[in-house]
Amino acid sequence: xxxxxxxxxxxxATPTPWLRGPLFDLSLIGxxxxxxxxxxGVAAASPALMLSVLYLDxxxxxxxxxxxxxxxxxxxxxxxxxxxxxLFGLPPLVFAATAxxxxxGxxxxxxxxxxxxxxxxxxxxxxxxxxxxxxxxxPGVPGHDRLSECVVFGFPTWGLLHRAHQQQGxxxxxxxxxxxxxxPLVTAAGIFALGALLLWIxxxxxxxxxxxxxxxHALFVLSHVAITTIxxxxxxxITRGWLFIxxxxxxxYLLFVWAQNARRFRGGIEPARPFLSWLxxxxxxxxxxxxxLGLGGGFxxxxxxxxxxxxWSTLPMVLICHQTVNFHHYIVDSVIWRSxxxx
Amino acid sequence: xxxxxxxxxxSPRSESRxxxxxxxxxxxxxxxxxxxxxxxxxxxxxxxxxxxxxxGKDVKVTxxxxxxxxxxxxxxxxxxTSDEPAPPPPVT
Numbered sequence: 001x002x003x004x005x006x007x008x009x010x011x012x013a014t015p016t017p018w019l020r021g022p023l024f025d026l027s028l029i030g031x032x033x034x035x036x037x038x039x040x041g042v043a044a045a046s047p048a049l050m051l052s053v054l055y056l057d058x059x060x061x062x063x064x065x066x067x068x069x070x071x072x073x074x075x076x077x078x079x080x081x082x083x084x085x086x087l088f089g090l091p092p093l094v095f096a097a098t099a100x101x102x103x104x105g106x107x108x109x110x111x112x113x114x115x116x117x118x119x120x121x122x123x124x125x126x127x128x129x130x131x132x133x134x135x136x137x138x139p140g141v142p143g144h145d146r147l148s149e150c151v152v153f154g155f156p157t158w159g160l161l162h163r164a165h166q167q168q169g170x171x172x173x174x175x176x177x178x179x180x181x182x183x184p185l186v187t188a189a190g191i192f193a194l195g196a197l198l199l200w201i202x203x204x205x206x207x208x209x210x211x212x213x214x215x216x217h218a219l220f221v222l223s224h225v226a227i228t229t230i231x232x233x234x235x236x237x238i239t240r241g242w243l244f245i246x247x248x249x250x251x252x253y254l255l256f257v258w259a260q261n262a263r264r265f266r267g268g269i270e271p272a273r274p275f276l277s278w279l280x281x282x283x284x285x286x287x288x289x290x291x292x293l294g295l296g297g298g299f300x301x302x303x304x305x306x307x308x309x310x311x312w313s314t315l316p317m318v319l320i321c322h323q324t325v326n327f328h329h330y331i332v333d334s335v336i337w338r339s340x341x342x343x
Numbered sequence: 344x345x346x347x348x349x350x351x352x353x354s355p356r357s358e359s360r361x362x363x364x365x366x367x368x369x370x371x372x373x374x375x376x377x378x379x380x381x382x383x384x385x386x387x388x389x390x391x392x393x394x395x396x397x398x399g400k401d402v403k404v405t406x407x408x409x410x411x412x413x414x415x416x417x418x419x420x421x422x423x424t425s426d427e428p429a430p431p432p433p434v435t
Contacts, residue, residue, distance in 0.1 A: 054430055062434035114433060121435075162380065172433055183384035190377040194370060201366045204359070218362045225369050233376050242433075250435060304431070322432035329435060 017137050017214025020259050025216050028259075032251045033223045037230070040244030044235060053243065061250035063296030066329050068257045070295070071280070072336050076273040086332050094331065095324045102320050110316075110323055112177040115242075116160070121330045122249045123156045126224040128337055129256060133217035141210065148213070148221055151200050154193035155225050159232020161186045171238050197225065258288060 018025040043053040073083040080087060102110050130152055134145055164181040204218055227248045235241035261280035270277040279288050307321040 051428065051430060058431060058434050065435055118433075118435070173430065183381075187377065187381050187384075190373070190380065194373045194377060197366065197370050197373065201363060201370065204366065205363055215358060215362065218366075222362070222365055222369060225373075229369065229373060229376065233380075234372075246433070246435070253435075300434070319432050322434065326433070326435055 015137055015139055015214075017133075017216045019132060019136055019216065019256075020263075024255075024259065026219075028252060028255045029216070029219045029223050032248055032255065033227060035251055036227060036244050036248035039247050040230070040235075040240070043243050044237075044240045050240070050243075057243065057247050057250065058300075059297060060293070061247060061254065063300045064289070064292035065250040065253045065296070066325065067292045067296035067299065068254055069329055069332055069336075071257065071261055071276065071292075073332065075276040075279075078272065083336070086335060090331065091324070091328055094328045095320070098320050098324045098327060099315060102315055107316060107319065108175045108177055110319060111171055111174045114323055114326065115171050115176055115238075117327065117330055118242075118246075119156055119160055121333065122245055123153060124334070125249060125253065126220075127152050129252070130217060130221055130224070133220055134213040137214035137217055138210065145213065147196065147200050147203060148217070150196035151193070151221055152224055154189070154196045155228040156232065158186070158189040158193045159228055161189045162233055163238055166236075166238070168238050171242070173239070176238075254292065258285070261288075 019028070039053050039057065043050045073079050074087055098110070101113060105112075127149065130145075130148055134141075134148070161181050164178045165183060165186045167178055167180060168176070169178065170176055200221070203212060227245050231241040231245035235244065258280070261276075262282055265273075265277040265280045268277070269281070278284060279291060303321055303325065304318065307318040310317045310321075
């Protein structure tokens with residue numbers, strides 16, 4: 001979600017270091033990080049529990065996370081009309097492209113594309129949330145916070161180069177293509193990321209009036225640095241490392257989208273969108289979670305069974321179908337969180 | 344709802360100190376990882392290859408007597424681990 005910035009726009013006159021409030025924001029930042037570290041740590045420590053953690057992550061976080069995207073584009077008639085192409089035109093195109101990648105490049109190409117695209121997607125989400133915090137804290141201040149952006153993009157870049165240099169050749173029990181990156185380049189990327197972090201710390205120690213974002217922004221950027229360092233650098237195995245950041249990303253997205261929806265309908269139930277506006281009221285959190293859980297779980301259950309029926313000897317249909325949903329989600333996210341029409 | 348707070352006002356010292364400490368710890372961890380990574384790299388940037396001895400070299404011959412024929416040990420048949428469920432495809 002590149003430019004998720006409603007807080008700053010809606011409350012332009014009231015600067016706040018939080019997106020919603022200390023309790024919610026500390027859950028979004030600290031709670032989600034703790035959850036990712038706990039579950040990821042369990043999977044990293046015990047290979048026997050890896051699959052259990054994976055299932056827990058997928059059914060409780062990843063599938064509802066994918067479903068929650070549709071609260072932004074498909075839960076009311078006006079949104080469906082506005083986003084009809086994303087909903088009905090784009091999926092077959094993404095499916096055709098994904099199947100083509102698999103046809104020409106095999107699982108290797110599909111797996112490689114997934115690994116790099118998901119890194120980009122996760123990083124863009126961090127960038128979007130960091131910008132939302134900045135806009136909330138410094139309403140009306142134009143431009144970009146280049147130093148924070150160097151930190152937010154610098155660590156994943158270092159991590160990716162480190163993974164490439166490792167040449168593990170396999171991700172998620174499938175082959176993956178990695179470019180043989182020379183060691184000095186990885187070191188240079190590390191020096192750049194750490195240098196940016198050092199400058200960022202120095203700036204935090206001497207905040208300047210009207211240009212240094214608040215506490216929420218600082219905590220969020222640090223949580224991004226922490227999870228990226230653990231996922232891509234500290235954990236040796238690429239798949240176990242990925243699980244940390246996957247859990248973090250999924251849980252964070254669920255909370256963030258809910259907060260945006262709650263803010264969108266803070267005026268109460270809208271007659272034009274009675275169901276969605278009711279569902280997004282703060283008092284309906286449980287219903288909101290159950291709807292996302294039910295929709296996500298139901299959709300992926302049906303998708304898995306349908307893909308198995310379509311078993312085709314020349315193409316891994318289950319993988320293609322799941323990656324189609326992933327890639328479609330990435331594209332939709334990049335559109336709806338950037339365009340003002342997405343709100 | 345977000346509580347309006349003047350973010351331009353200086354944040355509490357303990358809060359600022361906590362953030363700085365956390366950031367410094369992350370920086371130290373990052374420097375440690377970078378150092379570790381640099382140490383494991385060979386001059387040309389590759390992970391140093393393990394010391395592989397040439398076959399036949401450095402092998403001391405202590406006994407020229409032909410060793411008695413050892414029958415290959417019959418190992419119990421290992422069943423393929425097809426019962427293990429495959430992980431679901433990665434999501435998001």
